[in-house]
Amino acid sequence: MTKQARLILEDGTVFIGTSFGAEEESRGEVVFNTGITGYQEVLSDPSYCGQIVTMTYPMIGNYGVSRDDFESIRPFVHGFVVREHCEVPSNWRSEQTIASLLKEYNIPGIAEVDTRKLTRIIRQHGTLKGIITTSDEPVEALLEKLKAPLMEDQVARVSTKNLFPVPGRGPRIVLVDFGAKYGILRELTNRGCDVIVAPYNVTADEIRRIRPDGILLSNGPGDPKSVPEAIHMIQEILGEYPLFGICLGHQLFALACGADTEKLKFGHRGGNHPVKELSTGRTHITSQNHGYTVTADSVMNTDLEISHIALNDGTVEGLTHKKYAAFSVQYHPEAAPGPYDSNYLFDHFLEQVTTFVKGEKAHAATR
Secondary structure, three states: OOOEEEEEEOOOOEEEEEEEEOOOOEEEEEEEEOOOOOHHHHHOOHHHOOEEEEEOOOEEOOOOEOHHHOOOOOOOOOEEEOOEEOOOOOOOOOOEOHHHHHHHOOOEEEEOOOHHHHHHHHHHHOOEEEEEEOOOOOHHHHHHHOOOOOOOOHHHHHOOOOOEEEOOOOOEEEEEEOOOOHHHHHHHHHOOOEEEEEEOOOOHHHHHHHOOOEEEEOOOOOOHHHOHHHHHHHHHHEOOEOEEEEOHHHHHHHHHOOOOEEEEEEEEEEEEEEEEEOOOOOEEEEEEEEEEEEOHHHHOOOOEEEEEEEOOOOOEEEEEEOOOOEEEEOOEOOOOOOOOOOOHHHHHHHHHHHHHHHHHHHHHHOO
16 A cells, blocks of 8 residues: 655745655655656755755656666665656666665655646745654644754765775876766766766875876765865965866866855756857756855955856856966766766866976976
8 A cells, every 4th residue: 555645844845745765755855847857856966964855746756766877876865756657667778667676775755746736836935944754643743843954964975985086097197076966977977088087175285195197076866055075175275286176176166266155946956958158159958956156246255257158047057267277167067967068178188287297397397
């Protein structure tokens, strides 16, 4: 028999549906993702740590779950909300259902929810705290639980605890892991890079001892201002090596350079967000997952300039440094939600790295 589940929002709205996955109680920030496909990548994206994710596409789970489509070692969402949960997937690559995956990692899901209504509430009021439960506890008691603050240490939870290598014969890149997706690592290794993955709290001196050719700041969950040690590290090492920031890494790069960030009303989460590259006038279709943005006005008095903007709302989507080989984007160039528009950014980063390495060798030869 199917068990009843409830999703209660902090404003008192109650959604009643059916439980799938783990029969547990879980709190989180309720957000929505507009992707038609890619639910497994959403579930396993560390940037969703601490969040209950609503999928706006009506049927989820129809192609199952494959070993090869994970973006991290495990799912990190705190809950999953869908209109229709497909219990019997039909795909030759499928190895399990999303229900079994969620149950395996003790994550609750709720189906038969009016996800259009829920999405409209979030768009109108902004992201809200919510709780998924299969208990019959009174709504008033559950609302009391929602008054407690949500976690703020998501990056520490999802980041690697120790340095580890992913060997290659090409340039050595330190990938600072704030919740890095496998896609970023794949793009670097596909280009032959010798990658050293470092924890979020790696120091500038620890990076220098690795003797890298470049630094990549990864994506990750939560408020960038909750990772002050990373901001300090970037400030200390900026200009010493080529640097590329993605999503949270982009925001941390901006903060380290004196810009500011702010929370968006309901964030950007999906695979079809148009972004304009200002230098060429080209529009790229991008994959995005973030709740914070760099404040455009705060960039004015820094050594940064805006390189990309979102065409939906005009927010900052890319930055370049005026003095150093350092740049960043708010979206995910490693993701391929159909188009591969943004893949070139990894090549651009490695071109900067190659120029840096040649300059270092030339400087060494003159000493």
